[in-house]
Amino acid sequence: MEEEQAKLRILMFPYPSYSHVCPYFELAKRLSHRNFHIYFCSFAFNLESIKKTTQKQLPASIELVELNSPYLPQLPPDLHTFKNLPPNMESARFQAFQMSRSSFSEIFNNLKPDLVIYDYFEPWVPKIASPQGIPCVFFPTVGAATNSYFHHIHTHGSVSTFPFQEIYLLDHEKERVKAAVKVETQDADQEFGDGTLRLSSEIVLIKGSKVFDAKYIDYFSVLCGKRVVPVGLLVHDSEGGNEQDSDILQWLSGKERSSTLFICFGSEYFLSKDQIQEISKGLELCDVNFIWAVKFSAKVDCVALEEALPRGFLERVKGRGMVVDGWAPQAKILSNPSTGAFASHCGWSSVTESLYYGVPIIGMPIRFEQPINARLVVEAGVGVEVVKGQDGVFTGEEVSKSIRKVFAERSGEDVRSKAKTLSEKIREEEEHELDEVAEQIVKLCLKNKKH
Template sequence: MEKEQAKFRILMFPYLSYSHVYPYFELAKRLSNRNFHIYFCSSAINLETIKKTMQKQSPTDSSIELVELNVPSLPQLPPDLHTTKNVPPNLTSALLQAFQMSRSSFCEIFNDLKPDLVIYDYFEPWVPKLASSLGVPSVYFSTVGAATFSYFHHLFTHGSVSAFPFKEIYLLEHEKNDVKARIEVEIEDADQDFADGMLRLSSEIVLIKGSKGFDEKHIDHLSVLCQKRIVPVGLLVHDSEGNEENSDILRWLSEKERFSTLFICFGSEYFLSKGQIQEIAKGLELCDVNFIWVVKFSVEDELVTLEEALPQGFLERVKGRGMVVNGWAPQAKILSNPSTGAFASHCGWSSVTESLYYSVPIIAMPIRYDQPINARLVVDAGIGVEVVKGQDSLFTGEELSKSISKIFMERTGEDIRSKTRKLSQKIKEEEEQELGEVAEQIMKLCLKNKKQELA
């Protein structure tokens, strides 16, 4: 009987953002099924959530070990805020600062585990430099889509996007300002290269969340720009909600007709102003469509009630056809429900890929960062429409209503639904092949390093 091949040990180190942690964890699960042993490193608060997910999904899996990163507790940043899910917007910079200060903890973890390969995230150029100094290969895994990186890398390389080959991808002036206004915290060991050198430092390949079936041309263009092989890992859709089949939300939704209900959610890390909440409510009243609307309040506004944030009498007027949820809803289960007909989303990359995976058309309402580019990608792919903003760069109820009508009332919606369904099917058919390619490329790097050690 042949001896089982020893597993290569992979250390995965995502940033503390929820939108990074879960794609990394999904990739960890898939790699653990392909003869890799995964060490998953993050803050205690993030690991608590991951641990609960593991207990629900695979309680006996020993191929993934959770490793706690010691993140310093700054006076304004106790341990329960060591995740972007909990931290208020005014402390985002403090969280990144604390993360940079955890470098010594990670170095100790690295030296103790002696991994065969490291998969690292944004804000961490010191990780591949540490790995390189010890002769260990490291691979950058981007949770941001290829279209975004392709657009900004082209801008960095050429100083302009006038020659960017995909004219359907663009940013308006106020969107460019939103990108420039990102938090200014010194990133340790950052290079003057694009993205602080994150792509250049990656060993031979770069992993990216996405699928060639969806954004192949942007993957190819990015590969040319950074002179690295870009390997898509698939959409990495996860269902971290557990067994919520008997929840009031899903019971209510299942009583609605097929494709009759709009789901509205702006992710776990963005909070609408009261003015934007009022405009969305106006848009929902202007059209006769069922809806589930998730409204989140920041820590500063946690004492605000739904009744105070919404127009007076709104909940009573939409009773029966609308459900407004304060804080949280099982997004994956809502999107996979046959009654859901569209997703009004801020177009964070995880939300876009999840909606596409479940064949749900998108009503794009991008706010900042990569979201406008994702929204234009959605429109270009024919899987959604974008809500036009007003002169003050804010959404209006009237324009939201028009977009809802396009999906639910007009022939346009049928065409978009058909394209979304076909694209989703194509991506699912390619999923195993793409994951196989990821595993093969990582295995090659590990084997190459072993040969060099023995030489």
């Protein structure tokens, strides 16, 4: 089978958001080590970012393929991704992606791959490939709990019969999800929801592990009528870095083991000034070391970091707190023994990274599927969620209370122990899960070649 497998060429086509491109590229690297040849297709901006962040030269078994960027005057070329994207440009970015269909079709016809792995909002990909006899596999980058929750609603018309009551959305969270979906699908055809999944060839890949979310993987498989195959957590290595990384990590390494909180809300969400004020208040109410990465959009007017923080805050937390203006080396911080918890928006990539390194999570979900991920973490016993008001706003007092649960109360010892145990089990299964992915892809391709 390995001899046949070496001949197989896979075209991978992620949605051009940073949180989609990264796990797709991690999967590409792992498949390339299993004798597949990978064509990785995206806009130039994303490909350039991959080149910059790849410390070692790309293996010959991965080729970067540029997708033509359609011109939209309201969308500069460097914004064909969600990274640093102001909210008022999200609709334009989505429109630009949909306009790239003809470019993808040309790429597909030129490459003639053996299989395509495609993402959300791309029902036209299998429509291009399937008539030519090429199998297509859907790979959503959010977890099985989220997929099963929303697919259950699609199938049954109600969430009241969802079999896992630990997973739920509050009223204000449901409204935010509806608003986000409306923006993404306002110019799309009816295939964008269930159709993207339905068009997948026999299997669906999922970013997750049966060690952590087995029951949701199994239920998602029942709902969609396809075998759902976990690819593991796809956590990238923490090698490389720059001078700022060294300063942060040197400061962190000077703290006691498991004594420091890392706070970060991902690459695609920017805190409001009010949210920054409340988090600051919470940090002052508890005596815990912390590293806080605060990001502002480069494309919108914003105050300086010092102005966004409470007056005198940096001086009052001097010695126990470090505030980073912009990006911080998340994987390196989470893998550092001095890190004791991760206060996160609970994007799936951040959750899986924290799980992989055995770091408890303090959930502060904001939008999309993040509340579901936060509740999944709480259900597994590896984190807590900050309580918010009915309007979805968290207060400094509740932020402080959640931090103390993990760092100062006995319950924190149990959370840390469970997080460590889960990390060990996830790592033990990582290679087995990837082997299963490779085997299923080979079977699908060989079955197609026989027909």
